[in-house]
Amino acid sequence: MHSYRLSHIQQLESEAIFILRETAAQFDKPVLLFSGGKDSIVMAHLAYKAFHPARLPFPLLHVDTGHNFPETIQFRDEFVERIGARLEVALVQDSINSGRVTEEKGADASRNALQTVTLLDALEAGNYDAALGGGRRDEEKARAKERFFSHRDEFGQWNPKNQRPELWNIFNGRKHHGEHFRVFPLSNWTEMDVWEYIRHEGIEIPGLYFSHEREVFERAGSLLAVTDFITVRDGERVEKKRVRFRTIGDATCTGAVESSAADLDHIIAEVAAARQTERGTRADDKRSETAMEDRKKEGYF
Amino acid sequence: MPDNELSTLPENGELSAVDLLRFTTAGSVDDGKSTLIGRLLYDSKNIFEDQLEAIETSSKSRGDDNVNLALLTDGLKAEREQGITIDVAYRYFATPKRKFIIADTPGHIQYTRNMVTGASTANLAIILVDARKGVIEQTCRHSFIANLLRIQHVVVAVNKMDLVDYSEEVYERIVARFQEFSSRLNNLVDVSFLPISALHGDNVVEKSANMDWYAGPTLLYHLESVYIGTDHNHVQARFPVQWVIRPHSDEYHDFRGYAGRVAGGVFKPGDEVQVQPSGFSSRIKAIHAADGQLNEAFAPQSCSILLEDEIDISRGDMIVKPNNPPEQGQDIGAMVCWFGDQKMRVGGKYALRHTTKEVKAIVRELSYKININTLHKIEDDQEFGLNEIGCVQLRTSSPLYYDSYKDNRITGSFVLIDEQTNETVAAGMII
Structure with a gap:
């Protein structure tokens, strides 16, 4: 007896590839947002599979805060070359230099919020009408209601009360001039699914995700790495610890976790036993209970 | 498997x-x-x-x-x-x-x-x-x-x-x-x-x-x-074409892959297939997933299908098997749930999305509404607005290749879109 069944990972892969192809077909000029983090690596990998053996029908766009772990950039460039994609980089520093945004002051300063302006400017400058992102609904409560095809008005704003219903697998990407969409092919994936998929596909990811020794200090419950972009305050003690990162974003607000997980099997075991969500290490979400919802309304990813 | x-x-x-x-x-x-x-x-x-x-x-x-x-x-x-x-x-x-x-x-x-x-x-x-x-x-x-x-x-x-x-x-x-x-x-x-x-x-x-x-x-x-193994239709072969993969590279000079997600049935290399709406027949040369070739593809797998013959196929076309083709026609009867803030206009035109195809549709008639609390039919009320469910007759600008919703949830469903606002205003299930 033949049973026609797909495992949950195969179903999620099939769904994501379907969404990527719909995006290419329904929009004039899509772009895939690529941060070098694991979710965007998985996205680019899926896009490679969706259009193979042709090249990706859209470029990758990195909104670069300038506050990177050096490993991330090296990895990004090698990865892009390997899948034969085009990469565009939008620098937050350029937005600061041109006076579009003002750098935050103080020891807590982060460029995370500034990214939104750079992103919206880059989308406008490139005439992009759909931006593919690696956002997942399990990440944060404001994302639980996000659509696969998320409509943004001409100001790039998300209105949670005015999103189009998505039925079966029919996606409505019609829009007026000046409006655009954010598209989230990984909507139905969880952190665990992403890790299992990385293991299953043998996808390479930056070394920051694996346990390594690093100078860190504790601030507001997060373990932050000592880098050139962050000022250690009086009373904060810098220690060398074995850590790894669960998400890789701006170096000023991405917290590390103490971990000895040095390979994927151990990471998956650790994720399975985790008592904190992965965004629990993100200082930007801790600013207020509705931090993510507020940022999304402004046009944040 | x-x-x-x-x-x-x-x-x-x-x-x-x-x-x-x-x-x-x-x-x-x-x-x-x-x-x-x-x-x-x-x-x-x-x-x-x-x-x-x-x-x-x-x-x-x-x-x-x-x-x-x-x-x-x-x-x-x-x-x-x-x-x-x-x-x-x-x-x-x-x-x-x-x-x-x-x-x-x-x-x-x-x-x-x-x-x-x-x-x-x-x-x-x-x-x-x-x-x-x-x-x-x-x-x-x-x-x-x-x-x-x-x-x-x-x-x-x-x-x-x-x-x-x-x-x-x-x-x-x-x-x-x-x-x-x-x-x-x-x-x-x-x-x-x-x-x-x-x-x-x-x-x-x-x-x-x-x-x-x-x-x-x-x-x-x-x-x-709970056993969910039979929730997809694995009998009637349906493959709505989403995208045509043409690499234009030296290595894959003549490659032409029809990319999509299987909506029903099972496709295998060697199978005789028919392409709607052209009606041309061919055989499946190969089925590709990015990491290798497949011996078969079934719903809801994403893959790309290569045919023996060069046929002009584009997004919105459907690859099927000749022994159990879908229904085709421009007159569609459907159960519709209305989502729009503005009421449905009988005689009005909407964009209709069905699988990967978009056509225009005119609402010819509201046959009846259903009182969903009592399940009674209402035949004398032509107002049809938000959250109402009823039976609607549509005429499309070109033929749809469809199944009854009871046989296939993918090829039997559609949405209506208001062309002025671009909002999705209705969900339809073909009778």
């Missing part, structure tokens, strides 16, 4: 054993739906410390006595302030046996639209009934929608059993009443009943110590073990 049949099969045996169940929850405002979902997540250890801390803080600041599990699923600031849920929210949890996706739909006035949306991708629906109130109008409405959307599996969860002293008699009365009225709903093939208390956790994840008279499974056990 035989070994080595699919190159995309996980090498990891543990992984392939885990499948995916999508379910939707239906209940009216105070039926305890959010509490039930919170309880499922909490008792199955799918809540993280930081999430629990956040809701503990919120519960205290609201003056709740206990940790309010419902807060786990109340997403947005706007909703918390008003104490309501806007729209469909999606939740995820997993047990060693299955991964679950919950489409959590709110119980207020927009309910029909939201439940139809949540139900469109669900394998199973949980219909909550308050044990104190029994089967009420809203229960009928939820059951009708589950029936209309052809959700194969329905669980009627009689909640708040703690408030009726865990009475078997109350429970049995509700079961009998539900069975009596649902006998008119022909598509509900697999209906299960469960007495629960979401607040205290009886029969949700843990077996209740308060209802010895109930010998059935807990809700989670049922969700983990």
Whole structure:
């Protein structure tokens, strides 16, 4: 007896590839947002599979805060070359230099919020009408209601009360001039699914995700790495610890976790036993209970 | 599935054993739906410390006595302030046996639209009934929608059993009443009943110590073990073309792959196929997934199909098999649920999206509406607005290749779009 069944990972892969192809077909000029983090690596990998053996029908766009772990950039460039994609980089520093945004002051300063302006400017400058992102609904409560095809008005704003219903697998990407969409092919994936998929596909990811020794200090419950972009305050003690990162974003607000997980099997075991969500290490979400919802309304990813 | 049949099969045996169940929850405002979902997540250890801390803080600041599990699923600031849920929210949890996706739909006035949306991708629906109130109008409405959307599996969860002293008699009365009225709903093939208390956790994840008279499974056990293997159509071969892959490279000079997601049936290399609307025939040369060739492809796999002959095929075309082709025509009768703020215009034109194809459609006639609380047909009222369900006759600008929704949820469904606002204004199921 033949049973026609797909495992949950195969179903999620099939769904994501379907969404990527719909995006290419329904929009004039899509772009895939690529941060070098694991979710965007998985996205680019899926896009490679969706259009193979042709090249990706859209470029990758990195909104670069300038506050990177050096490993991330090296990895990004090698990865892009390997899948034969085009990469565009939008620098937050350029937005600061041109006076579009003002750098935050103080020891807590982060460029995370500034990214939104750079992103919206880059989308406008490139005439992009759909931006593919690696956002997942399990990440944060404001994302639980996000659509696969998320409509943004001409100001790039998300209105949670005015999103189009998505039925079966029919996606409505019609829009007026000046409006655009954010598209989230990984909507139905969880952190665990992403890790299992990385293991299953043998996808390479930056070394920051694996346990390594690093100078860190504790601030507001997060373990932050000592880098050139962050000022250690009086009373904060810098220690060398074995850590790894669960998400890789701006170096000023991405917290590390103490971990000895040095390979994927151990990471998956650790994720399975985790008592904190992965965004629990993100200082930007801790600013207020509705931090993510507020940022999304402004046009944040 | 035989070994080595699919190159995309996980090498990891543990992984392939885990499948995916999508379910939707239906209940009216105070039926305890959010509490039930919170309880499922909490008792199955799918809540993280930081999430629990956040809701503990919120519960205290609201003056709740206990940790309010419902807060786990109340997403947005706007909703918390008003104490309501806007729209469909999606939740995820997993047990060693299955991964679950919950489409959590709110119980207020927009309910029909939201439940139809949540139900469109669900394998199973949980219909909550308050044990104190029994089967009420809203229960009928939820059951009708589950029936209309052809959700194969329905669980009627009689909640708040703690408030009726865990009475078997109350429970049995509700079961009998539900069975009596649902006998008119022909598509509900697999209906299960469960007495629960979401607040205290009886029969949700843990077996209740308060209802010895109930010998059935807990809700989670049922969700983990219900058989969903036949939910896709694996008989009638349907492949809507999404995108044509043409590399234009030296290595793949003549490569032309028709990319899409199988909507029904099984495709194999060597199969004779027909392409709609041109009607040309060919054979499948190969089926590609990016990491290798497939010996077969079935719903809902994404792949690309290569044909022996060069035929002009583009997005919106459908690859089928000649021995069981889809229906074709421009006159479509459908059950439609209206989503738009503006009423449907009889004689009006809309854009119609069906699989990967978009055509224009004129509404020729509203045959009847259904009172979804009583299931009565209404034939003398031509006003058709938000949250209403009725039978509509459409004429399309070019032929559709379709199946009846009862045979195939993908090739039997469509949406209507208002061409001025670009909003999705209706969901349709072809009769």
